[in-house]
Amino acid sequence: MQTTVEKHLTCTNKYRTLSLVNRTIRQMDATAKKLVEKMREIQKQMGSLQRQSYALESTLDAIGMRIEDDVPWEESWDIKYAKESPFANTTLVAACKKILSDHAGKELTKSQVEYLAAIGGYRFDAEDSKNSVDVTLRRLAENGFCEVGRQRGPEGNKYLYRAGEVPKDSVAE
Numbered sequence: 001m002q003t004t005v006e007k008h009l010t011c012t013n014k015y016r017t018l019s020l021v022n023r024t025i026r027q028m029d030a031t032a033k034k035l036v037e038k039m040r041e042i043q044k045q046m047g048s049l050q051r052q053s054y055a056l057e058s059t060l061d062a063i064g065m066r067i068e069d070d071v072p073w074e075e076s077w078d079i080k081y082a083k084e085s086p087f088a089n090t091t092l093v094a095a096c097k098k099i100l101s102d103h104a105g106k107e108l109t110k111s112q113v114e115y116l117a118a119i120g121g122y123r124f125d126a127e128d129s130k131n132s133v134d135v136t137l138r139r140l141a142e143n144g145f146c147e148v149g150r151q152r153g154p155e156g157n158k159y160l161y162r163a164g165e166v167p168k169d170s171v172a173e
Helices: 002-062 077-084 092-102 110-119 129-142
Strands: 146-149 158-161
Touching (some): 077 110, 092 110, 092 158, 110 129, 129 146, 129 158
Antiparallel strands (some): 146 158
């Protein structure tokens, strides 16, 4: 009789062990399913956001605010500025200087500088932010920080960073 009880207990332990393993596997499967569903949902959202981003980029390109870069999308200046927000706690003069120096060799319009400052976290207090940028860029040009290519038309003047040392006190920040 004792051997039967021992066999029964041994069998029960194995059964409990197998039952526990099966339940753990089922739970893992349910967890894996949840993870896969969540990943699928996130991928869908990313795709939707990517399409919206491309549409906005196209519109900004069409109205002349974005700068054409010869780099992959992820490395473009507006994406970098959006991630880092370098102008969140700076003056407009400092933001304009940084934007012009970052884009050395490229002529930028006031609309492009305004866009890059805004996407980089600069908060415009003035109602007419484009005018604020225009006045700042003209002051920078007058003080030798950049060159201005005067143009008529909807784009207006273009500003080019002047490489070289500009006295720091020549343009107040």
